[in-house]
Amino acid sequence: MRERTMKHHARLLLPALLWLATACERGTPQGPPAGADGRPSLPLPPPPLPPADAAAGDPPRVVEPLPSLAPLxxxxxxxxxxxxxxVQVAQPVWGPYGRQGYVPRTVSNSLGSxxxxxxxGHVxxxxxxxGRANVISVQLDDGREVPAKLVGMERRVDLAVLDIDVEGLRPLELGDSAGVRVGDYVVAIGNPFGLSNTVTAGIVSAVGREVTSEVPGYADFIQTDxxxxxxxxxxxxxxxxGRVIGINTMIQAEGQGIGFAVPINMVKQVLPQLLAHGSVARSWLGLWWRTLDAKTARALGLTVPAGQAARVVVVDVAPDGPAARGGLRPNDVILSFGGQPIERPALFPWVASTAPVGRPVDVEVWRDGRAEHLSVVPMEVPE
Structure with missing residues (x-):
């Protein structure tokens, strides 16, 4: 009887033990579960931790889009x-009875911006x-092409002023190139290879760059990439x-991303004369000079104050010229001209040639170990 009861209890207890064992296996796995191909699959990675700012309750950061130059x-x-x-020339037209007139023929054509x-309407x-063009036209942004008249030209600054008879024009503001810094972002717009309204962007790579060009002039370019x-x-x-800081002028053909622009402050200095007279009256001092470096100073036996190397030293003066009448002598080191320090000798020709004709200019020189101030009255460049 007792044996029968135990067998009965065993039959009832066995399914419960099997269920408990299965439950334990599910709760505490002994290894990774098998995949469909029978090989063990990797366990799932733990969930990522929340970022520190999210944990602190801060709102999620929003990534701002890159700025666009489109509004500019x-x-x-x-x-x-x-x-x-x-450049157009008159080409004769011949007929059975001889020359019957002339027709214009274009012998050269130049495209620019x-x-x-x-x-x-000044451009x-x-x-x-x-160049030597005698027929000039301007194509506006809206596609209209209008004739233009040459107002004036200054080849030493590679500048020309045109005039067009159009109403409702939108002029650009001329900025201040003296405040331009290396690394400033700039935008160039023009007509490269006839592709009008082409826009490129870059930075100012250098300022005060001295570059030799086909047209001898003044060296003080803005370099840009x-x-x-x-x-x-x-x-x-x-x-x-949107303010103009320079006029794109030339490139370094042997390189890439090396372009040069005439600083707009140079342009603003001669622009009034071009608008009023069509040309620029350049002043003349009547002196010859050279760059003063440490080697030249030793050769000439000059003693210059600290920090005054790489200035301008007078080599000779023209008899009865403005410099001679003002008291300038050979071996004078020019420290400033018209109140402007001559820290870069390459700028001295520009400063001297744009001085007001017929007006006294204060010239500070270093002579015999001390600074002196002289008064020089520039005259117009002799013919």
Missing amino acids: VAQVRPSVVNIIAA GFIIDAE LTNSHVI ASINTGNSGGPLVDLH
Whole structure:
């Protein structure tokens, strides 16, 4: 009887033990579960920890989109124009009874860029774009092509001023190139290879760059890596406020991303004369000079104050010229001219040639171990 009861209890207890064992296996696995192919699969990775700012209750950070130059371009582009400068000659037309008249024939054509500077229709571009052209036209941003008249030209600054008779123009603001810093972002707009309204961007790579060009002039260029190509000449180089800081002029053909622009402050200095007279009256001092470095100073036996090396030293003066009448002598070291320190000798020709004709200019020189101030009255360059 007792044996029968135990067998009965065993039959009842066995399913419960089997269920408990199965439950234990599910709760405490002995190894990774097998995949469909019978091989063990890797366990799931633990959930990632929340970021520190999220844990502190801060809102999630939002990634801002990159800024766009589109608003700046929309502001500047209507003021940028294409320049078509042609040299035309009269070609005779012959008929059965001899010469019957003439027709114009284009013998050379130049494409460039320019930009509007006032509501009266004055346009700035490079003088090398115009060259000797006798037929000039300007293509506006809206596609209209209008004739242009040459107002004036200054080849030493590679500058030309045109005039167009159009109403409703949008001029560009001329900025201050003296405040340009290496690393500033700039935008160039022009007509490279006839591709009008091409926009490129970059930074100012250098300032005060001295570059030798085909046109001998003044060396004080802004260097930029904004892409400049044939046809960009005369176009504006603008800052991120849309102000013109330079006029794109040339490139280093042997390299890439090496372009140069004439600083706008140089342009502003001669622009009033070009608008009023069509030319620039350059002043003349009547002296010859050279750069003073430490080696030259020792050779000449000059003692200059600390920090005054790499200045301008007078080599000779023209008899009865403005410099001679003002008291300048050979071996004088020019420290400042018209109150402007001559810290870069390459700028001295520009400073001297743009001094007011017929007005006294204060010249500070270093002579015999001390500074002296002289008064020189520049005259116009002799014919």
